[in-house]
Amino acid sequence: MTRTNISRRDLLRAAAVLGMSAPLLGACVTGGGPGAGPGQRGERSAGNPFGVKAGSPLEVVVFKGGYGDDYVKAAEEVYRRQHQGSAIEHRGIQQVGDTLRPRFVANTPPDVVDNTGAGALDISALAAAGQLTNLAELLDAPSWDDPNVTVRNTLLPGVVEDGERDGVCVHLNYTFTVWGLWYSKSLFDRQGWTYPATWEAMLALCAEIKKTGIAPWTYQGKYPDYVTDPLLTMAAKSGGMDLIRALDNLEPGAWRHEAVRGAAEAFAELAGRGYFMPGSEALSHTEAQAAWCQGKAAFIPSGSWLESEQRDVTPPGFEMTLGVLPARTTADKLKPTALEASSTESYLVPAQAKNIAGGLDFLRMLFSRNACREFARTAGTLPSVAGATDGLTLSSGLGSVSAAVRAAGTELISFRHRGWYPQLRKATDDAVGELITRRLTPAAFADRLQLAADALAKDSSVKKYTRR
Template sequence: MSNPEPSDLTRRRLLQGTALGAVAVPAAGLLSACATSGSEDSGDDVTNSGDAENPFGVDGTLPLDVVIFDGGFGDKYATEGHQVMYKEKFPEAEIVHSTEKDIAATQQPRFADGEPPDVLDDSGAGKIPIDSLVNDGLLAELTPLLEAPSYDDPNVTVQDTLVDGVLKPGIYNGKVYALNYAMGGWAIWYDGKLFEDQGWTAPTTWDEMMALCAEIKDAGIAPWTYAGQHPYYLWDSLYTLASRHGGREVSVAIDNLEPNAWKHESIKLAAEALYSLQDKGYVLKGTPGINHIDSQTKFNNREAAFLPCGSWLANEQIDVAPADFVYQAIGIPPLEGSVQPELVWSSGEEPFVVPAQAKNKPGAYEYLRMMLSKEGSKIFAEKAQSPTILKDQEITNPPAAALASLVTTAENAYRPQLADWYVDFKEQAEPVLGQMMAGEVTPDEFIDVAQKAADAVAESDVEKFTQEY
């Protein structure tokens, strides 16, 4: 695929948006691994001198333009942490900070006008598809950053301080264009205080989950709730239950559009298990009609005992949860006979990018290098209540520690990509997943829809991607 020069980019092309993503690649040899289409920008205009203090030659008098997504992680980690670090090192630099809920609506016009920020947190429902930015030559690649001396130890490169495999989502044609900073993931959350008060023990198998749900219901509390208006919150429960049962290859086959991948017995068992939650009355009444904030608030109000959600939960609810609420996380309890019972949906999330036309690209690289320091990661864990992708980081925040503890080995971490890569599949299958959880369609009917949607993508001329671990 040819990549147009940035000057050739039309406003229509940039503003139309797509829903494709980068191919996943093996954890080893990330910078040389094969991936999908990518920009020709090499980042050569930012050199890594190897100087531990200022490897990119930052001019400390230049302003730095930083845009942060206004989502679950908030922006205090930036305004009260990373930007403070930058100002301490470059006191003459002005930080131009903005926080946006809709990144595409506010930042696509800036790209089209050739005036993008220096650092962009491209996240949220309104994010700009990164593959589009890469293909249009609008992002700088991050090899100079990754090969630079780390902030804490000049004898170790930045890349060598990161958890294995976390760069995968941001790789295109063997180069990293997005730094997924938060060690994100999905889990089943519960309140340790409620469980202690009630004498309940978190389940370790699906049979235990169902038995506990009956006990919770008898106590006058709904066992489960979820973001009914946003069925994508349910993908983790389905995929992880199925992939724990049949192994990670179940998800790989689905991502790679293999024939009849959705007909795998583990998918059927997982769908039936989730369906049984509503069938037995274990879901909070009205859940299919509520949004993510409503479901999280009802969870914090202890109207429901379990909530499937991502790593941003605690921070997004920081002003809502009672002071004695104790966030605890488990992976969805495995079905009987599961071959990979500790598998967890976990990878780098919250992508940060450096636009190719950034006015202060050296400053942007240095800002990211600071974010990847021990201090920068500690700030994020405390302010955003989530771990980062830094190895061996000190995590004192309880919700962040609870989530980090779920990933036992690299082999037990995975990230399904199908719904991210192919918008046609997502638009057809995702609503029906919600309908299944609401009891409006059967598991078999959902699986039929998902298989037909996947087959339609496979037979189409849309660019295909390959999942590997």
Template sequence: MSQTISRRGLLQAGATIGAVAGASALTGCAMGGGDDTEGAKSDANAQNPLGVKEDAPLEVVIFNGGFGEEYAKAHEAMYKERWPKAEIKHSATQQISQTLQPRFVAGDPPDVLNNSGGNQIDFNGLVSQGALADLGELLAAPSLDDPKKTVKDTLRPGIVDLGSYDGRFLSLNYAYSAYGIWYSKKLLDDRGWQYPKTWDEMISLCRTIKAAGMNPWTYQGKHARYMSWPILSAAAKLGGTDVLMAIDNLEPNAWKHEAVRAAADAYYQLAVDGFIQPGAEGMDHIQSQTEWSRGNAVFISCGSWLENEQKSVTPPGFAMAVSPTPSLTKGDKLPFEAFRGTGSEPFVVPAKAKNLRGGLEYLRVMLSKKGSSDFTRKVSSLTVVAGPIEGIELSPGLTSVTKLIDTAGKNTFNWLYNSYYRKLERTLVDAACADLFSKRINSAQFVDRCQQAADEIAKDSSIKKYKRT
């Protein structure tokens, strides 16, 4: 199949964007809200602002994914240092939903849950059934490092909004992820190639790479939504962040906005012109990322957990680096340096936790300078704790991420539809991306499919809706 992508159409989109902006509950099971008492509790004071009962056991369940579980054991040791009489039960699994959902239904959840990964419990269901504790008290508590600062004061911008539903802060997304296009700086330097800042430059470089006998791109074919991230990033930069707001709010025709159409058209060209590694559509994230790490493709879309996830197979001297998505036109509303930056690795305290106070305190420990720096040291990823990184030798990828953040300044953005409506991203948009990059549909059909999917969510009365403002 071949198709010529209209460059004129892309340029027209940049000129005319102007000011125009264009998962279901948990299988019906009652999750149990927060009507019961919160369990173990002590009197709050300056040394114990959250009222932790010093000898109350604490149970922590971690998603054993790209970051592993060792960082959590370090946080648990820090908690134990503060509360030596508390016994801590630790477990880690990749089967979060299968393991923990029955415990929520039974009213016997752990005190802290890292609800992450492909098998996480649907947040829409957890929120709508009142299964999560409000973390507002944590935000208002003094930070461990400076009693004059609240925990909220220590967080990076946008983190509270990301974890809030109907004005209640219910989920702490602990890792700070920078999303962009990843490559080997060594490879580009050795070949004399420059990372492209415009889409025309990207296509030109892809032709050069292909002529050199290499694959310009690969992608996580079995999780094709990874390629929706550069599409939406490019759309936000072209049309402004109102484009993302409309998508988050399930507005009619939000996915059909001219900026989204132009971005989908651009990235579809990668497939049409043969710039994607053959067979990528059948690879999962580990397989495709390993192919990339081995030099079998130059570019891949991912978040900043990539370096840690690939550390066992990345060759020495690879010099992993990340850059923002290229600007689509000279008229983009956001500069090239703008990128998607947001929290990931959501941590929650269940409303029926036996040691709810201990759960809140555990998160406060995680958000201390020591807790944050230890995480960064162990997994080569930033946390949502703001401020410079001190006393840590940064890996190449993390060095690139910090440069990305510093260069962007205030020009960061994010979308929330994937947090509000898991099914929309993980199932419906994912399937549309799979069909787009395998050329079973074209870019016009892609935005139509995504809009139809969003409309299905909007019309489904069983799914709680959220409004981003």
């Protein structure tokens, strides 16, 4: 962030979240500290727009999840060629928050961080404490592929906004993730099933599927957020952008809106009719997805990383396909093709990094079209750079994702409150878990989350954000 007048309240909040002390945080403001001063920059040029100092080492820490980290290593090779003599220390890890909190406490963070995965660092707290570099310099720099086009203008719609806090972009997301319901097209073809366009048709199809001995649905029970996404998407399609803004802006009564309650009723009905595979509640994401790949269930909710994550266990000819969430009513405010999609896999440059210029230039290379094209080819996922998949032969999964995004047009749904307020995100996911195991009624679900949102809105220690 660019501001340096950080309130003590912000510092104390960030200290509580990150396990830091306020004095340490107080020393960290964007634009100051090691790596930010003129002495840490070399001469700027067309090929070196940030002034990376000759021979300056670069440290990159990456979340090594379903996408692996080979695509990052490939970008590092490009960086080495561009900045000869610069050594790169690369670490692929999984527990980003636990690993890096001590580094932030000591004011010795890496130069580039892929802040992703369970237990990731709280970006809002880091931003409030001035721990993140303002990426405007990167966004306005010439892109790696075409010096006449800025990095900003190579990105898909919404990517910059997804990385903003208080109107300042503090992280850039690498993947463009789409959420929906996944099914095997070959299974559906063999059975003569048609993907349902309405929720009424979904319930009728589930009854037909159940008769074959296949469970209509399974889900990643240990991680109920996999169901939160389709439930909120259903609510958003019914309630429209006004409801999405109301939820994000913590408006009174938003969680008791008819569209939210109706979506909760729809998913509770799935459970009530026995359409979830028995035992799903206890399954991890890998266990539920393996059962689905084995044909034990017809549908599973997930994001567009699924194809890559299941690559080693997906049977030949499975034809993994993403379907948009069926419309709940004929009066939905968004069209049937609307779907949840936003950028994910957050890359940031800490404000206290030793080599901020190197971190920015590395991201310029990582977000190049060629790097993103290779990522799309190997990971089976849409990158955040426009045109990265042009000319590629797409797999069934990625092809269905790309087609869904094209069909949705501008009606791409995203929920900012889930990134802005981790405590509300957890409350929502916990409530969804209770709802679909029939331990919470739809009405109680809406009431519980409205109370949680109201308490958050009144909590002056939590920084608030506004969606326009």
